[in-house]
Amino acid sequence: MRYLLTFLVAWAVLVAPAEERKPLSVRLQQIDQAIAQFPEHVAQYRLRLAEAQHDYERAGSPEERYRGLMRLYELYKPFKNDSAMFCLREGIRVADELGNRSESVRCRILLAQRCSSTGMYDEAQVILDSIRPEDISRELQGIYYQSYNNVYDELAYYTQLRDMQQIYYERAGHYEALMFETLPDTCEAYLMRKELSLMNVGKLAESMRVNDKWLGLVEKGSRPYAMVALFRYLEFKMLNDEPNMMDWLCESVLADLNNAVMDQGSLWELANQLMLQGDIDRAYRYISFTSDCANHYGSRQRRWQIAPLMSEIADNYKAKSERTTTQLWVMLGAISILALLLMGVLFFLHRRNKQLDAARKQLHQTNDQLATLNGELQDANHQLSDTNAQFAILNSQLKEANQVKEEYIGRFLSLCSQYVDKLDDYRKMVNKKMKNKELDELFRISKSTEFKEKEIEELYQNFDSVFLHLFPNFIDDFNSLLQPEVQVHPKEENTLTTDIRIFALIRLGIDDSSKIAEFLHYSVNTIYNYRARIKNGAVGNREAFERQVKALGMPQ
Numbered sequence: 001m002r003y004l005l006t007f008l009v010a011w012a013v014l015v016a017p018a019e020e021r022k023p024l025s026v027r028l029q030q031i032d033q034a035i036a037q038f039p040e041h042v043a044q045y046r047l048r049l050a051e052a053q054h055d056y057e058r059a060g061s062p063e064e065r066y067r068g069l070m071r072l073y074e075l076y077k078p079f080k081n082d083s084a085m086f087c088l089r090e091g092i093r094v095a096d097e098l099g100n101r102s103e104s105v106r107c108r109i110l111l112a113q114r115c116s117s118t119g120m121y122d123e124a125q126v127i128l129d130s131i132r133p134e135d136i137s138r139e140l141q142g143i144y145y146q147s148y149n150n151v152y153d154e155l156a157y158y159t160q161l162r163d164m165q166q167i168y169y170e171r172a173g174h175y176e177a178l179m180f181e182t183l184p185d186t187c188e189a190y191l192m193r194k195e196l197s198l199m200n201v202g203k204l205a206e207s208m209r210v211n212d213k214w215l216g217l218v219e220k221g222s223r224p225y226a227m228v229a230l231f232r233y234l235e236f237k238m239l240n241d242e243p244n245m246m247d248w249l250c251e252s253v254l255a256d257l258n259n260a261v262m263d264q265g266s267l268w269e270l271a272n273q274l275m276l277q278g279d280i281d282r283a284y285r286y287i288s289f290t291s292d293c294a295n296h297y298g299s300r301q302r303r304w305q306i307a308p309l310m311s312e313i314a315d316n317y318k319a320k321s322e323r324t325t326t327q328l329w330v331m332l333g334a335i336s337i338l339a340l341l342l343m344g345v346l347f348f349l350h351r352r353n354k355q356l357d358a359a360r361k362q363l364h365q366t367n368d369q370l371a372t373l374n375g376e377l378q379d380a381n382h383q384l385s386d387t388n389a390q391f392a393i394l395n396s397q398l399k400e401a402n403q404v405k406e407e408y409i410g411r412f413l414s415l416c417s418q419y420v421d422k423l424d425d426y427r428k429m430v431n432k433k434m435k436n437k438e439l440d441e442l443f444r445i446s447k448s449t450e451f452k453e454k455e456i457e458e459l460y461q462n463f464d465s466v467f468l469h470l471f472p473n474f475i476d477d478f479n480s481l482l483q484p485e486v487q488v489h490p491k492e493e494n495t496l497t498t499d500i501r502i503f504a505l506i507r508l509g510i511d512d513s514s515k516i517a518e519f520l521h522y523s524v525n526t527i528y529n530y531r532a533r534i535k536n537g538a539v540g541n542r543e544a545f546e547r548q549v550k551a552l553g554m555p556q
Contacts, residue, residue, distance in 0.1 A: 021243060027250035028282065031270075034257035035289055045260035049075050066094045066103065073110070078223060078261040081298040085114050102137050109140060109147050116151040118298070124151045142183035142190075149175035149193070186217060188224060195231050204235055211235065226255035230266050246273065262297035264290040281443075332427055456521060464496045467504050477552045478503060481545060486537030498522075502530050503549050511546065 052075055056068030069091045076084035088111040095104035108127055115124035128147055136144050149172050156168035176193060183190040191214040198207035211232055218224040229252035236245035252266035271286035433442045468474065478500060479487040488499045496504060498520065505516050513527045520527070531546075538545040 021247045024243075024246050024250070027247065027254075031250060031253055031257065031267075031286075034254055035285075038257055038260070038289075041258060041260040045075075045079060049079070062094055062098050066091060066098065066100075069094060077114075078259070078263055080262065080296065081114060081118050085111060088114065101135055102140065105131055105135050105137075106140055106143075109144050112147045113143075113150060116147065116154055119154075121151055121155055138182075142179055142187070145175045145179040145182060146189050146193070149179055186213075188214070188217075188227075191217075192227065192231070199231075199234060199238065202238075204238060208232075208235055221255055221258060223255065223259045223261060226252045226259070226261065226266060229255060230269075233266075233269075249273065262293045264293045267293075328430060332423065335423060460501070461495070463504075464501070465494055467496070467508075468494055471504075471507065471552065474504065474507065474552060475500060478549065481539055481548055482534070483537050483539055486534065488534075499530055499534055502527060503534065503546075506546055507549055507552060509550075 049072070052068065052071050056065060056072060059065040059068050069087045073084050073087035073091065076087060088107045091107040092104050092111070095101075095107060108131055112124040112127040115121070115127065124147070128144070128151070131144070152168045152172035152175065156165050156172060159165050159168060176197065179193060180190065185191075185194075191210055195207045195210040195214065198204075198210060211228065214228050215225075215232075218228055229248050233245050233248040233252060236248060239245075249266060249270055253264075253270050255261075256264055256266055267286055268290045271283045271290060274280075274286065275283040429445075430442065433439075433445075475488075475490070475496075479489070482488075488497050490497050490500070501520065502516055505511075505519065510516060510519075513524050513531070516522075517524045517527045535542040535545045540548070
């Protein structure tokens with residue numbers, strides 16, 4: 001029967017009209033953004049507090065001061081517990097000064113609620129026991145019984161003594177029944193306790209109907225909405241419906257964050273769920289943020305709840321950091337092996353260079369023989385002249401290729417040596433921070449892209465320097481092929497702009513847009529647009545422009 005009921009509830013939820021559920025990744029991005037904007041929400045909330053404080057200070061009569069204190073209490077209640085309790089104590093004093101016994105009792109009941117909700121159970125009982133039954137109006141009976149119910153329910157939950165726990169639960173049940181008899185069935189306290197009671201006995205279909213009623217009475221995204229969404233999460237959690245439960249939990253978190261609530265119960269629970277799902281980094285950030293809010297709010301109970309979870313997440317975070325360190329060592333070993341392979345490739349290139357030198361010498365000897373034969377065979381003079389010219393062009397290309405290769409190989413070896421030193425320095429820095437247990441700083445450094453951006457900038461500087469050394473007149477020769485309005489002039493000496501750098505690579509024989517995009521860290525479409533824009537400004541035929549760039553001469 002229980003399984004059938006669970007199935008029917010889940011089916012009703014799935015077929016009921018609702019807003020499209022967003023993926024959890026999108027929800028978490030929204031929460032990250034809300035946390036980043038939280039200081040702005042807090043600043044706006046402080047402005048409301050300052051305005052209410054100003055109105056209170058300007059109050060002329062005790063009645064106005066009392067209304068001002070109640071307004072301040074409502075604002076401080078989710079923001080700072082000590083200040084909310086101060087407003088209630090002042091409210092008691094002002095109400096007694098006015099002789100308004102009913103409002104004095106109201107403030108005492110609310111003060112007891114503040115005490116019990118923050119772990120001060122003895123204080124809450126003392127305050128409630130000090131209220132005489134004859135002083136409690138019909139209007140206040142509901143919240144009076146609610147306060148007693150909350151005290152005994154919390155004592156039953158946290159006590160370690162089984163016999164006392166049973167006594168506390170019986171008293172909580174007694175005051176719960178009285179609360180249901182006296183509170184309106186549309187008020188938040190009634191609906192919250194009713195839904196919780198139904199969930200405790202497994203009547204999820206009925207508890208969800210209560211939640212639907214409660215949901216219809218609150219504004220979406222408001223502070224009360226956060227509590228309704230949290231109860232909805234608990235119901236889906238009992239149904240093991242993870243997508244819906246996480247969606248409603250995120251709804252509750254976002255409502256709290258957007259309303260500058262400091263008592264972050266929902267975010268604490270979200271951190272716990274993310275830890276169970278293996279998202280340790282985000283869980284650690286969320287529980288740290290929740291702890292900071294709890295410290296500001298001043299709730300002992302919330303700090304007691306957060307402390308074990310925070311310790312568990314910290315342990316998991318430490319274990320993950322140790323695994324990351326092991327991976328870094330493995331990567332360092334792999335990089336060392338790659339460096340050895342690179343040395344082997346350089347040795348192979350050096351041998352190939354020698355072979356090219358030998359081929360060039362042999363070609364020179366062949367040219368000498370052809371010159372001798374040219375004098376003897378005048379009939380074949382034109383043919384030999386053409387052949388000689390072709391060999392001269394090939395020889396020039398080989399000299400140019402050899403010069404470019406030697407220059408870039410030399411610079412490449414230097415960069416490799418520098419990168420090995422940098423890797424060693426990075427290893428030493430990681431080792432030092434691990435010894436000093438500066439894991440947060442190491443985590444921040446590992447996420448930063450500053451190192452990559454700096455190395456890319458240095459790579460471009462080296463490329464520009466070598467290229468301009470090989471082709472000192474390239475910029476002027478390149479601009480001579482362009483119309484004046486599209487000519488490109490670098491702002492600094494010995495540097496190239498992105499436009500010139502693209503055509504510098506084309507001059508070196510790299511004319512594939514995908515390879516150029518990979519080297520310059522742009523998209524292929526961006527490289528294509530750069531090439532098209534420059535060619536459109538060519539002096540002559542735009543189709544022959546890149547061939548003309550490839551033909552720009554080497555220095556003598």
